[in-house]
Amino acid sequence: xxxxxxxxxxxxxxxxxxxxxxxxxxxxxxxxxxxxxxxxxxxxxxxxxxxxxxxxxxxxxxxxxxxxxxxxxxxxxxxxxxxxxxxxxxxxxxxxxxxxxxxxxxxxxxxxxxxxxxxxxxxxxxxxxxxx
Amino acid sequence: xxxxxxxxxxxxxxxxxxxxxxxxxxxxxxxxxxxxxxxxxxxxxxxxxxxxxxxxxxxxxxxxxxxxxxxxxxxxxxxxxxxxxxxxxxxxxxxxxxxxxxxxxxxxxxxxxxxxxxxxxxxxxxxxxxxxxxxxxxxxxxxxxxxxxxxxxxxxxxxxxxxxxxxxxxxxxxxxxxxxxxxxxxxxxxxxxxxxxxxxxxxxxxxxxxxxxxxxxxxxxxxxxxxxxxxxxxxxxxxxxxxxxxxxxxxxxxxxxxxxxxxxxxxxxxxxxxxxxxxxxxxxxxxxxxxxxxxxxxxxxxxxxxxxxxxxxxxxxxxxxxxxxxxxxxxxxxxxxxxxxxxxxxxxxxxxxxxx
Numbered sequence: 001x002x003x004x005x006x007x008x009x010x011x012x013x014x015x016x017x018x019x020x021x022x023x024x025x026x027x028x029x030x031x032x033x034x035x036x037x038x039x040x041x042x043x044x045x046x047x048x049x050x051x052x053x054x055x056x057x058x059x060x061x062x063x064x065x066x067x068x069x070x071x072x073x074x075x076x077x078x079x080x081x082x083x084x085x086x087x088x089x090x091x092x093x094x095x096x097x098x099x100x101x102x103x104x105x106x107x108x109x110x111x112x113x114x115x116x117x118x119x120x121x122x123x124x125x126x127x128x129x130x131x132x
Numbered sequence: 133x134x135x136x137x138x139x140x141x142x143x144x145x146x147x148x149x150x151x152x153x154x155x156x157x158x159x160x161x162x163x164x165x166x167x168x169x170x171x172x173x174x175x176x177x178x179x180x181x182x183x184x185x186x187x188x189x190x191x192x193x194x195x196x197x198x199x200x201x202x203x204x205x206x207x208x209x210x211x212x213x214x215x216x217x218x219x220x221x222x223x224x225x226x227x228x229x230x231x232x233x234x235x236x237x238x239x240x241x242x243x244x245x246x247x248x249x250x251x252x253x254x255x256x257x258x259x260x261x262x263x264x265x266x267x268x269x270x271x272x273x274x275x276x277x278x279x280x281x282x283x284x285x286x287x288x289x290x291x292x293x294x295x296x297x298x299x300x301x302x303x304x305x306x307x308x309x310x311x312x313x314x315x316x317x318x319x320x321x322x323x324x325x326x327x328x329x330x331x332x333x334x335x336x337x338x339x340x341x342x343x344x345x346x347x348x349x350x351x352x353x354x355x356x357x358x359x360x361x362x363x364x365x366x367x368x369x370x371x372x373x374x375x376x377x378x379x380x381x382x383x384x385x386x387x388x389x390x391x392x393x394x395x396x397x398x399x400x401x402x403x404x405x406x407x408x409x410x411x412x413x414x415x416x417x418x419x420x421x422x423x424x425x426x427x428x429x430x431x432x433x434x435x436x437x438x439x440x441x442x443x444x445x446x447x448x449x450x451x452x453x454x455x456x457x458x459x460x461x462x463x464x465x466x467x468x469x470x471x472x473x474x475x476x477x478x479x480x481x482x483x484x485x486x487x488x
Contacts, residue, residue, distance in 0.1 A: 012287040012309050019306055023299035088282050107286040113293040
Protein backbone atom coordinates (compact mmCIF):
# COMPACT_ATOMS: atom_id res chain seq x y z
CA UNK A 1 0.00 0.00 0.00
CA UNK A 2 1.32 3.44 -0.91
CA UNK A 3 0.38 7.06 -0.39
CA UNK A 4 -0.40 8.61 -3.74
CA UNK A 5 -1.15 12.21 -4.68
CA UNK A 6 -3.31 12.62 -7.82
CA UNK A 7 -3.13 16.06 -9.44
CA UNK A 8 -5.66 16.47 -12.24
CA UNK A 9 -7.91 19.40 -13.14
CA UNK A 10 -10.56 17.09 -14.60
CA UNK A 11 -12.70 16.50 -11.53
CA UNK A 12 -14.27 13.34 -12.94
CA UNK A 13 -11.00 11.75 -14.02
CA UNK A 14 -9.42 12.63 -10.67
CA UNK A 15 -12.27 11.07 -8.67
CA UNK A 16 -12.42 7.95 -10.83
CA UNK A 17 -8.64 7.55 -10.60
CA UNK A 18 -8.93 7.89 -6.82
CA UNK A 19 -11.57 5.14 -6.71
CA UNK A 20 -9.45 2.95 -8.96
CA UNK A 21 -6.23 3.34 -6.95
CA UNK A 22 -8.07 2.93 -3.65
CA UNK A 23 -9.45 -0.35 -5.00
CA UNK A 24 -5.80 -1.30 -5.50
CA UNK A 25 -5.23 -0.73 -1.80
CA UNK A 26 -3.55 2.69 -1.93
CA UNK A 27 -4.23 5.81 0.13
CA UNK A 28 -5.11 8.72 -2.16
CA UNK A 29 -5.09 12.49 -1.93
CA UNK A 30 -6.40 14.65 -4.77
CA UNK A 31 -5.51 18.15 -6.00
CA UNK A 32 -6.91 19.92 -9.06
CA UNK A 33 -4.11 22.29 -10.05
CA UNK A 34 -0.34 22.23 -9.83
CA UNK A 35 -0.56 24.93 -7.20
CA UNK A 36 -2.95 22.88 -5.08
CA UNK A 37 -0.59 19.94 -5.60
CA UNK A 38 2.35 21.91 -4.21
CA UNK A 39 0.27 23.01 -1.21
CA UNK A 40 -0.71 19.41 -0.61
CA UNK A 41 2.95 18.37 -0.72
CA UNK A 42 3.83 21.05 1.80
CA UNK A 43 0.94 20.39 4.15
CA UNK A 44 1.07 16.60 4.36
CA UNK A 45 3.68 13.89 4.70
CA UNK A 46 5.24 13.41 1.26
CA UNK A 47 3.47 10.82 -0.90
CA UNK A 48 5.23 7.74 -2.26
CA UNK A 49 4.17 8.60 -5.79
CA UNK A 50 2.58 11.38 -7.79
CA UNK A 51 0.04 10.85 -10.59
CA UNK A 52 0.32 14.12 -12.46
CA UNK A 53 -1.79 15.50 -15.32
CA UNK A 54 0.04 17.65 -17.87
CA UNK A 55 -2.37 20.41 -18.89
CA UNK A 56 -3.90 22.23 -15.94
CA UNK A 57 -4.82 25.82 -15.18
CA UNK A 58 -2.83 28.00 -12.77
CA UNK A 59 0.20 25.65 -12.71
CA UNK A 60 0.62 22.81 -15.20
CA UNK A 61 2.01 19.36 -14.40
CA UNK A 62 5.49 20.07 -15.84
CA UNK A 63 5.55 23.43 -14.03
CA UNK A 64 4.65 21.75 -10.76
CA UNK A 65 7.39 19.14 -11.31
CA UNK A 66 9.85 21.98 -11.98
CA UNK A 67 8.80 23.75 -8.78
CA UNK A 68 9.30 20.49 -6.87
CA UNK A 69 12.88 20.31 -8.14
CA UNK A 70 13.50 23.96 -7.30
CA UNK A 71 12.24 23.57 -3.76
CA UNK A 72 13.48 20.02 -3.20
CA UNK A 73 9.88 19.09 -2.48
CA UNK A 74 10.38 15.91 -4.41
CA UNK A 75 13.32 14.75 -2.38
CA UNK A 76 12.89 12.05 0.17
CA UNK A 77 16.10 10.49 1.32
CA UNK A 78 18.19 9.88 -1.75
CA UNK A 79 15.45 9.32 -4.28
CA UNK A 80 12.91 11.72 -5.73
CA UNK A 81 9.20 11.00 -5.51
CA UNK A 82 8.37 9.14 -8.74
CA UNK A 83 6.00 10.93 -11.07
CA UNK A 84 3.54 9.10 -13.30
CA UNK A 85 2.65 11.63 -15.97
CA UNK A 86 -0.83 11.25 -17.50
CA UNK A 87 -2.36 13.10 -20.43
CA UNK A 88 -4.17 12.71 -23.72
CA UNK A 89 -1.44 14.66 -25.51
CA UNK A 90 0.23 13.04 -28.47
CA UNK A 91 3.63 14.44 -27.43
CA UNK A 92 3.40 12.93 -23.93
CA UNK A 93 6.69 11.00 -24.30
CA UNK A 94 8.51 14.27 -25.09
CA UNK A 95 6.87 16.04 -22.16
CA UNK A 96 7.83 13.15 -19.86
CA UNK A 97 11.41 13.33 -21.10
CA UNK A 98 11.52 17.04 -20.30
CA UNK A 99 10.06 16.43 -16.85
CA UNK A 100 12.61 13.65 -16.39
CA UNK A 101 10.26 10.78 -15.61
CA UNK A 102 10.22 7.39 -17.36
CA UNK A 103 6.64 6.81 -16.20
CA UNK A 104 3.84 8.11 -18.40
CA UNK A 105 0.49 6.88 -19.78
CA UNK A 106 -1.82 8.25 -22.40
CA UNK A 107 -5.34 8.79 -21.07
CA UNK A 108 -6.67 7.55 -24.38
CA UNK A 109 -5.30 4.01 -24.12
CA UNK A 110 -7.84 1.20 -24.41
CA UNK A 111 -7.53 0.23 -20.77
CA UNK A 112 -6.34 3.34 -19.00
CA UNK A 113 -7.34 2.05 -15.56
CA UNK A 114 -5.32 -1.17 -15.76
CA UNK A 115 -2.40 0.67 -17.39
CA UNK A 116 -2.39 3.29 -14.64
CA UNK A 117 -2.38 0.68 -11.88
CA UNK A 118 0.42 -1.23 -13.60
CA UNK A 119 2.51 1.91 -14.18
CA UNK A 120 2.02 3.02 -10.57
CA UNK A 121 3.14 -0.39 -9.28
CA UNK A 122 6.19 -0.26 -11.54
CA UNK A 123 7.12 3.26 -10.39
CA UNK A 124 6.77 2.26 -6.73
CA UNK A 125 8.71 -0.98 -7.23
CA UNK A 126 11.62 0.63 -9.10
CA UNK A 127 11.88 3.54 -6.67
CA UNK A 128 11.79 1.15 -3.72
CA UNK A 129 14.57 -1.03 -5.17
CA UNK A 130 16.75 2.06 -5.77
CA UNK A 131 16.24 3.12 -2.17
CA UNK A 132 17.38 -0.29 -0.94
CA UNK B 133 10.82 64.04 -62.21
CA UNK B 134 7.87 63.44 -59.88
CA UNK B 135 9.84 61.38 -57.37
CA UNK B 136 12.35 64.24 -57.04
CA UNK B 137 9.55 66.74 -56.47
CA UNK B 138 7.99 64.52 -53.80
CA UNK B 139 11.38 63.96 -52.15
CA UNK B 140 12.22 67.67 -52.11
CA UNK B 141 8.79 68.59 -50.74
CA UNK B 142 8.60 65.64 -48.37
CA UNK B 143 8.02 67.63 -45.15
CA UNK B 144 5.40 69.87 -46.74
CA UNK B 145 3.57 66.84 -48.17
CA UNK B 146 3.69 65.04 -44.83
CA UNK B 147 2.18 68.09 -43.09
CA UNK B 148 -0.57 68.43 -45.71
CA UNK B 149 -1.40 64.72 -45.65
CA UNK B 150 -1.46 64.64 -41.85
CA UNK B 151 -3.91 67.55 -41.88
CA UNK B 152 -6.16 65.63 -44.28
CA UNK B 153 -5.93 62.41 -42.27
CA UNK B 154 -6.64 64.25 -39.00
CA UNK B 155 -9.85 65.74 -40.46
CA UNK B 156 -11.12 62.36 -41.55
CA UNK B 157 -14.15 61.01 -39.71
CA UNK B 158 -13.90 57.37 -40.77
CA UNK B 159 -11.84 55.34 -40.29
CA UNK B 160 -10.90 57.28 -37.15
CA UNK B 161 -7.28 58.50 -37.47
CA UNK B 162 -4.83 56.89 -35.07
CA UNK B 163 -1.69 58.30 -33.49
CA UNK B 164 0.41 55.61 -35.18
CA UNK B 165 -1.09 56.49 -38.54
CA UNK B 166 -0.33 60.21 -38.12
CA UNK B 167 3.17 59.92 -36.70
CA UNK B 168 4.54 56.84 -38.47
CA UNK B 169 2.05 55.92 -41.16
CA UNK B 170 1.99 59.09 -43.26
CA UNK B 171 5.82 59.40 -43.65
CA UNK B 172 6.04 55.66 -44.27
CA UNK B 173 3.37 55.71 -46.95
CA UNK B 174 5.00 58.71 -48.63
CA UNK B 175 8.49 57.18 -48.58
CA UNK B 176 7.10 54.00 -50.08
CA UNK B 177 5.44 56.01 -52.81
CA UNK B 178 8.73 57.76 -53.59
CA UNK B 179 10.41 54.37 -53.90
CA UNK B 180 7.73 53.18 -56.30
CA UNK B 181 7.97 56.37 -58.38
CA UNK B 182 11.76 56.03 -58.48
CA UNK B 183 11.39 52.48 -59.81
CA UNK B 184 8.86 53.77 -62.31
CA UNK B 185 11.27 56.36 -63.69
CA UNK B 186 13.78 53.66 -64.57
CA UNK B 187 12.02 50.35 -65.04
CA UNK B 188 9.16 48.59 -66.72
CA UNK B 189 5.45 48.69 -66.02
CA UNK B 190 5.63 45.21 -64.45
CA UNK B 191 8.37 46.35 -62.05
CA UNK B 192 6.17 49.25 -60.97
CA UNK B 193 3.23 46.98 -60.31
CA UNK B 194 5.31 44.45 -58.36
CA UNK B 195 6.94 47.16 -56.27
CA UNK B 196 3.66 48.90 -55.49
CA UNK B 197 1.88 45.64 -54.70
CA UNK B 198 4.58 44.47 -52.31
CA UNK B 199 4.37 47.71 -50.42
CA UNK B 200 0.58 47.62 -50.16
CA UNK B 201 0.77 44.17 -48.56
CA UNK B 202 3.68 45.19 -46.32
CA UNK B 203 1.66 48.03 -44.79
CA UNK B 204 -0.96 45.59 -43.55
CA UNK B 205 1.72 43.54 -41.86
CA UNK B 206 2.79 46.70 -40.02
CA UNK B 207 -0.62 46.84 -38.39
CA UNK B 208 -2.45 49.38 -40.56
CA UNK B 209 -5.98 48.48 -41.57
CA UNK B 210 -7.02 48.14 -45.17
CA UNK B 211 -9.24 51.23 -44.82
CA UNK B 212 -6.32 53.26 -43.45
CA UNK B 213 -4.06 52.19 -46.33
CA UNK B 214 -6.62 53.10 -48.97
CA UNK B 215 -7.64 56.43 -47.44
CA UNK B 216 -4.09 57.51 -46.62
CA UNK B 217 -2.83 56.77 -50.12
CA UNK B 218 -5.75 58.80 -51.46
CA UNK B 219 -4.86 61.70 -49.15
CA UNK B 220 -1.21 61.57 -50.24
CA UNK B 221 -2.23 61.60 -53.89
CA UNK B 222 -4.41 64.68 -53.30
CA UNK B 223 -1.65 66.44 -51.34
CA UNK B 224 0.84 65.87 -54.17
CA UNK B 225 -1.43 67.17 -56.92
CA UNK B 226 -2.55 70.18 -54.84
CA UNK B 227 1.02 71.16 -53.98
CA UNK B 228 2.20 70.65 -57.56
CA UNK B 229 -0.57 72.95 -58.78
CA UNK B 230 0.23 75.60 -56.14
CA UNK B 231 3.93 75.77 -56.99
CA UNK B 232 3.46 75.28 -60.72
CA UNK B 233 5.38 72.03 -60.75
CA UNK B 234 4.41 70.30 -63.99
CA UNK B 235 3.33 66.69 -63.67
CA UNK B 236 3.51 64.99 -67.06
CA UNK B 237 0.63 62.75 -68.16
CA UNK B 238 2.96 59.74 -67.86
CA UNK B 239 3.95 60.67 -64.32
CA UNK B 240 0.36 61.28 -63.35
CA UNK B 241 -0.58 57.91 -64.80
CA UNK B 242 2.27 56.23 -62.90
CA UNK B 243 1.22 57.95 -59.67
CA UNK B 244 -2.34 56.73 -60.01
CA UNK B 245 -1.26 53.27 -61.13
CA UNK B 246 1.07 52.95 -58.13
CA UNK B 247 -1.71 53.90 -55.77
CA UNK B 248 -4.21 51.57 -57.43
CA UNK B 249 -1.82 48.62 -57.30
CA UNK B 250 -0.88 49.25 -53.67
CA UNK B 251 -4.55 49.52 -52.71
CA UNK B 252 -5.45 46.36 -54.64
CA UNK B 253 -2.67 44.44 -52.92
CA UNK B 254 -3.71 45.80 -49.53
CA UNK B 255 -7.25 44.52 -50.12
CA UNK B 256 -5.97 41.15 -51.39
CA UNK B 257 -3.61 40.76 -48.44
CA UNK B 258 -6.37 41.71 -46.05
CA UNK B 259 -8.68 39.08 -47.55
CA UNK B 260 -5.96 36.43 -47.43
CA UNK B 261 -5.13 37.26 -43.81
CA UNK B 262 -8.79 37.16 -42.84
CA UNK B 263 -9.28 33.78 -44.51
CA UNK B 264 -6.21 32.48 -42.71
CA UNK B 265 -7.57 33.71 -39.38
CA UNK B 266 -10.93 32.05 -40.04
CA UNK B 267 -9.20 28.79 -40.99
CA UNK B 268 -7.04 28.95 -37.84
CA UNK B 269 -10.12 29.55 -35.67
CA UNK B 270 -11.88 26.58 -37.27
CA UNK B 271 -8.88 24.33 -36.68
CA UNK B 272 -8.65 25.51 -33.08
CA UNK B 273 -12.35 24.85 -32.57
CA UNK B 274 -12.17 21.37 -34.10
CA UNK B 275 -9.10 20.56 -31.98
CA UNK B 276 -10.76 21.78 -28.79
CA UNK B 277 -13.86 19.75 -29.59
CA UNK B 278 -11.85 16.57 -30.16
CA UNK B 279 -9.82 17.20 -26.99
CA UNK B 280 -12.90 17.67 -24.82
CA UNK B 281 -14.64 14.68 -26.38
CA UNK B 282 -11.59 12.52 -25.70
CA UNK B 283 -11.47 13.71 -22.06
CA UNK B 284 -15.09 12.76 -21.55
CA UNK B 285 -14.58 9.43 -23.29
CA UNK B 286 -11.52 8.68 -21.14
CA UNK B 287 -13.51 9.36 -17.97
CA UNK B 288 -16.38 7.21 -19.22
CA UNK B 289 -14.08 4.31 -20.10
CA UNK B 290 -12.33 4.54 -16.74
CA UNK B 291 -15.64 4.58 -14.90
CA UNK B 292 -16.98 1.71 -16.94
CA UNK B 293 -13.85 -0.34 -16.21
CA UNK B 294 -14.38 0.24 -12.48
CA UNK B 295 -18.01 -0.86 -12.73
CA UNK B 296 -17.15 -3.93 -14.79
CA UNK B 297 -14.41 -5.04 -12.44
CA UNK B 298 -16.72 -4.70 -9.43
CA UNK B 299 -14.44 -2.08 -7.84
CA UNK B 300 -17.43 0.27 -7.79
CA UNK B 301 -21.10 -0.63 -7.41
CA UNK B 302 -23.75 0.10 -10.06
CA UNK B 303 -25.94 2.90 -8.79
CA UNK B 304 -23.11 4.58 -6.88
CA UNK B 305 -21.07 7.72 -7.51
CA UNK B 306 -18.95 6.11 -10.25
CA UNK B 307 -22.08 5.19 -12.21
CA UNK B 308 -23.31 8.78 -11.79
CA UNK B 309 -20.01 10.11 -13.15
CA UNK B 310 -20.28 7.76 -16.14
CA UNK B 311 -23.85 8.89 -16.79
CA UNK B 312 -22.89 12.53 -16.50
CA UNK B 313 -19.98 12.09 -18.93
CA UNK B 314 -22.18 10.30 -21.43
CA UNK B 315 -24.64 13.18 -21.24
CA UNK B 316 -21.83 15.71 -21.68
CA UNK B 317 -20.65 13.87 -24.80
CA UNK B 318 -24.21 13.97 -26.07
CA UNK B 319 -24.37 17.73 -25.47
CA UNK B 320 -20.98 18.25 -27.14
CA UNK B 321 -22.04 16.39 -30.26
CA UNK B 322 -25.42 18.13 -30.40
CA UNK B 323 -23.78 21.50 -30.01
CA UNK B 324 -21.22 20.70 -32.66
CA UNK B 325 -23.94 19.65 -35.08
CA UNK B 326 -25.83 22.88 -34.40
CA UNK B 327 -22.66 24.81 -35.12
CA UNK B 328 -22.10 22.94 -38.38
CA UNK B 329 -25.67 23.59 -39.45
CA UNK B 330 -25.48 27.29 -38.66
CA UNK B 331 -22.09 27.68 -40.40
CA UNK B 332 -23.28 25.87 -43.50
CA UNK B 333 -26.53 27.88 -43.59
CA UNK B 334 -28.43 24.65 -43.14
CA UNK B 335 -31.07 26.44 -41.10
CA UNK B 336 -34.75 25.72 -41.68
CA UNK B 337 -36.90 28.25 -39.93
CA UNK B 338 -40.52 27.28 -39.58
CA UNK B 339 -43.50 28.25 -37.50
CA UNK B 340 -43.17 26.59 -34.10
CA UNK B 341 -45.39 26.86 -31.04
CA UNK B 342 -43.28 28.36 -28.28
CA UNK B 343 -44.78 26.13 -25.59
CA UNK B 344 -43.34 23.06 -27.38
CA UNK B 345 -39.82 24.49 -27.23
CA UNK B 346 -40.23 25.42 -23.57
CA UNK B 347 -41.72 22.07 -22.58
CA UNK B 348 -38.85 20.22 -24.24
CA UNK B 349 -36.36 22.49 -22.47
CA UNK B 350 -38.05 21.80 -19.14
CA UNK B 351 -37.97 18.02 -19.63
CA UNK B 352 -34.28 18.09 -20.60
CA UNK B 353 -33.28 20.48 -17.82
CA UNK B 354 -35.15 18.77 -14.99
CA UNK B 355 -32.79 15.79 -14.68
CA UNK B 356 -29.68 17.97 -14.53
CA UNK B 357 -31.36 20.36 -12.09
CA UNK B 358 -32.10 17.42 -9.80
CA UNK B 359 -28.52 16.17 -10.03
CA UNK B 360 -27.21 19.61 -9.11
CA UNK B 361 -29.71 20.25 -6.31
CA UNK B 362 -31.11 23.30 -8.08
CA UNK B 363 -34.83 23.93 -8.66
CA UNK B 364 -35.94 24.74 -12.20
CA UNK B 365 -39.17 26.43 -13.15
CA UNK B 366 -40.38 27.03 -16.70
CA UNK B 367 -43.43 29.25 -16.70
CA UNK B 368 -46.18 28.21 -19.15
CA UNK B 369 -47.09 30.40 -22.12
CA UNK B 370 -50.25 30.74 -24.17
CA UNK B 371 -50.56 27.89 -26.65
CA UNK B 372 -51.11 30.16 -29.68
CA UNK B 373 -47.82 32.00 -29.19
CA UNK B 374 -45.47 31.04 -32.06
CA UNK B 375 -42.09 31.94 -33.48
CA UNK B 376 -40.43 31.34 -36.86
CA UNK B 377 -37.29 29.43 -35.93
CA UNK B 378 -35.31 26.29 -36.64
CA UNK B 379 -36.64 24.24 -33.69
CA UNK B 380 -33.48 22.10 -33.32
CA UNK B 381 -31.20 25.12 -33.27
CA UNK B 382 -33.33 27.19 -30.91
CA UNK B 383 -33.83 24.21 -28.59
CA UNK B 384 -30.07 23.62 -28.57
CA UNK B 385 -29.39 27.27 -27.70
CA UNK B 386 -32.02 27.33 -24.95
CA UNK B 387 -30.82 24.01 -23.53
CA UNK B 388 -27.30 25.41 -23.36
CA UNK B 389 -28.45 28.54 -21.53
CA UNK B 390 -30.39 26.45 -19.02
CA UNK B 391 -27.47 24.06 -18.57
CA UNK B 392 -25.14 27.00 -17.90
CA UNK B 393 -27.62 28.55 -15.49
CA UNK B 394 -27.88 25.27 -13.54
CA UNK B 395 -24.11 24.82 -13.56
CA UNK B 396 -23.36 28.23 -12.10
CA UNK B 397 -26.22 28.42 -9.60
CA UNK B 398 -25.28 27.14 -6.16
CA UNK B 399 -26.95 24.01 -4.85
CA UNK B 400 -30.30 24.93 -3.28
CA UNK B 401 -30.72 27.87 -5.66
CA UNK B 402 -33.29 28.45 -8.36
CA UNK B 403 -33.30 28.86 -12.13
CA UNK B 404 -36.35 30.30 -13.89
CA UNK B 405 -37.26 30.36 -17.56
CA UNK B 406 -39.81 33.08 -18.28
CA UNK B 407 -41.23 33.88 -21.71
CA UNK B 408 -43.14 37.11 -22.35
CA UNK B 409 -44.38 39.12 -25.31
CA UNK B 410 -42.88 42.57 -25.92
CA UNK B 411 -44.42 44.42 -28.88
CA UNK B 412 -43.83 42.17 -31.87
CA UNK B 413 -41.22 40.09 -30.11
CA UNK B 414 -41.12 37.06 -27.88
CA UNK B 415 -38.64 37.40 -25.05
CA UNK B 416 -37.30 34.31 -23.26
CA UNK B 417 -35.38 35.06 -20.06
CA UNK B 418 -33.22 32.45 -18.36
CA UNK B 419 -32.70 33.78 -14.86
CA UNK B 420 -29.99 32.23 -12.70
CA UNK B 421 -28.48 32.77 -9.26
CA UNK B 422 -24.80 32.67 -10.22
CA UNK B 423 -23.99 35.60 -7.96
CA UNK B 424 -23.43 38.12 -10.76
CA UNK B 425 -20.54 38.85 -13.07
CA UNK B 426 -17.27 40.70 -12.49
CA UNK B 427 -17.50 44.24 -13.96
CA UNK B 428 -17.08 44.36 -17.73
CA UNK B 429 -17.32 40.60 -18.23
CA UNK B 430 -20.80 40.46 -19.76
CA UNK B 431 -19.73 40.73 -23.41
CA UNK B 432 -16.71 38.46 -22.97
CA UNK B 433 -19.08 35.63 -22.14
CA UNK B 434 -20.01 35.24 -25.79
CA UNK B 435 -16.45 34.91 -27.10
CA UNK B 436 -15.19 31.50 -28.21
CA UNK B 437 -13.09 29.46 -25.75
CA UNK B 438 -14.06 31.54 -22.71
CA UNK B 439 -13.97 29.24 -19.70
CA UNK B 440 -16.13 30.43 -16.84
CA UNK B 441 -16.40 27.31 -14.75
CA UNK B 442 -14.12 26.77 -11.78
CA UNK B 443 -13.70 23.12 -12.67
CA UNK B 444 -13.06 24.09 -16.30
CA UNK B 445 -15.40 21.46 -17.61
CA UNK B 446 -16.64 22.15 -21.12
CA UNK B 447 -15.14 23.90 -24.06
CA UNK B 448 -16.07 27.51 -23.46
CA UNK B 449 -17.89 27.45 -26.79
CA UNK B 450 -21.47 27.04 -25.61
CA UNK B 451 -22.51 30.69 -25.45
CA UNK B 452 -20.59 31.50 -28.61
CA UNK B 453 -22.51 28.80 -30.51
CA UNK B 454 -25.80 29.66 -28.79
CA UNK B 455 -25.58 33.25 -29.94
CA UNK B 456 -24.83 32.15 -33.50
CA UNK B 457 -27.78 29.75 -33.35
CA UNK B 458 -30.23 32.37 -32.04
CA UNK B 459 -29.06 34.86 -34.67
CA UNK B 460 -29.58 32.21 -37.38
CA UNK B 461 -33.18 32.00 -36.14
CA UNK B 462 -33.51 35.75 -36.68
CA UNK B 463 -33.19 36.65 -33.01
CA UNK B 464 -30.72 38.14 -30.57
CA UNK B 465 -29.10 36.78 -27.43
CA UNK B 466 -27.74 39.01 -24.73
CA UNK B 467 -27.01 38.96 -21.02
CA UNK B 468 -27.90 41.31 -18.18
CA UNK B 469 -25.93 41.21 -14.96
CA UNK B 470 -27.83 41.51 -11.70
CA UNK B 471 -24.93 42.31 -9.35
CA UNK B 472 -24.72 40.08 -6.33
CA UNK B 473 -27.63 37.93 -7.50
CA UNK B 474 -27.10 36.42 -10.92
CA UNK B 475 -27.51 36.79 -14.64
CA UNK B 476 -30.45 37.04 -17.00
CA UNK B 477 -29.76 35.58 -20.43
CA UNK B 478 -32.35 36.80 -22.91
CA UNK B 479 -33.35 35.36 -26.26
CA UNK B 480 -35.41 37.84 -28.23
CA UNK B 481 -37.20 36.55 -31.35
CA UNK B 482 -39.69 38.07 -33.78
CA UNK B 483 -43.15 36.81 -32.96
CA UNK B 484 -44.84 34.82 -35.74
CA UNK B 485 -48.10 36.23 -37.03
CA UNK B 486 -51.20 34.49 -35.70
CA UNK B 487 -52.29 31.58 -37.88
CA UNK B 488 -55.65 32.12 -39.54
